[in-house]
Amino acid sequence: MSQRPARVGTPQASDHLTDRVFTLPNLISFVRLLGVPVFLYLLLVARVDVAAIAVLAVGGTTDWVDGWVARRLHQVSRLGELLDPFVDRLYILATLVAFTVREVVPWQFTVALLAREVLLLGSLGMLRRHGYGPPPVHYVGKTATFLLLAAFPVLLLAKAVPATVFSAAGWSLAWWGLALYWVAGVMYVVQAGRLVRAARAR
Template sequence: MSRRARAEQPRGPGGDDAAGRVLTLPNLISFVRLLGVPLFLWLFLVVEADVAAIVVLAIGGTSDWVDGWIARRLGQVSRLGELLDPLADRLYILATLLAFTAREVVPWPFTAALLARELLLLGSLAVLRRHGYGPPPVHYVGKTATFLLLAAFPVLLLAAATTSVTATTAAAIGWGLAWWGLVLYWVAGAMYVVQAARLVRAARRGVAA
C-alpha cells in the first residue's frame, strides 16, 4: 500500500463502511457549523447584532465538542467528518479574529500571532502532500487550544457589548482563555511540524534505500 493510500485510509469505529459515510448526524452538525460562519459575520459586521452574534459563537463552540462525542458514541466516525471538523474550527477562528480585529475587539498583534500559526501549518501540509501524505490526525493539544479560543471569543464579545462590572469580569475571563488558547495553538503547531519533519525524513530514507 502506498504512503498516500495509508495516509488517506479511513479510520474509526465501524470499519470502512462507517468511515466512508457522508450522511451522518455528526457530519450534519459540522455542515450546520459551517453555515454559522457567514451568519456570524453578517450579524456582527453588517447589522451589528452583538447579542445574536454571541449566541451563534457560543453554539458554534459548543457543537465543536458535541459532534465529536456523537461520532464516537454512535460509531459514526468518518473520513469526511475528520476533514469537516477541523475545517469548521479554523473558519470560525479566522472569521471571528478578522471580524473582531475590524471592530477593535481584539488587537491586531493577537490576530497576527494566530494567523502566523495557520500559515506555518499550511506550509507543513503542503510539504506532506508533496511527499504523498495526507493531513496528520488532530492532536488533543490542538483540540484543547481550539476549545479555549472558541470559548474565549463569545466572552470577549460579551465584554465589548456590556459595561461596568460585567464587562471587566468578562474581559478577564475571555483574555485568560484567549492567551492560553494562543499558547497551546502554537504548541500544537510545533508538534505538527515535528511530526511532518519525521514523515518527510522517513520518506527520503525510503527513496534513498
C-alpha cells in the same frame, strides 16, 4: 504524537472509517458551518452584537459534539475527519477577521494566530509532496481550539457590556488558547519533519 498521517491513496489505519456523507455528525458539522456567515452578518452588517454572541457561543461550545456523536454512534467518516477541524479553523479565522475589524482584539493577536496557520499550511504542503495526508488532530490542538472558541464570545460580551470580569476571563482563555495553538502547531511541524526525513531516507 502516536498516530501518523496515512499515505495519500492508501487505506487508513482505522478500519472503522466510513465513506458515508449523510451521517448525524456530518450534519452537525454542516449546521455549525452555516453559523459562520450568520455570525459575520450579525456582527459586521446588522451590528446585533447580542445575537452574534449567541451564534458564536453555540458554534464554539458545540465544537466537541460532532466528534462525540460520531464515536458514540460509530459513524466516524473520512469526510467528518476533514470537516470537523475545517469548521473549527474557519470559525477561528472568521471570528479573528471580524473581531479585528470591530476592534474587539488587537491586530497583533490576529497576526499571531494567522502566523500559526501559515506554518501549518507549509507543513501540510510538505507532507503532501511526500505522499502523506494531513496528520490526525491532537488533543492539544483540540484543547486550544476549545479555549479560543470559548474566549471569543466572552471577549465580544466584554465589549458589549464593559465589565472587568468578562474582559479578564475572555483574555485568560484567549492567551491560553493562543499558547496551546502554537504548541500544537510546533508538534505538527516536528511530526511532519520526521516523516519527511524517513521518506527521504527510504
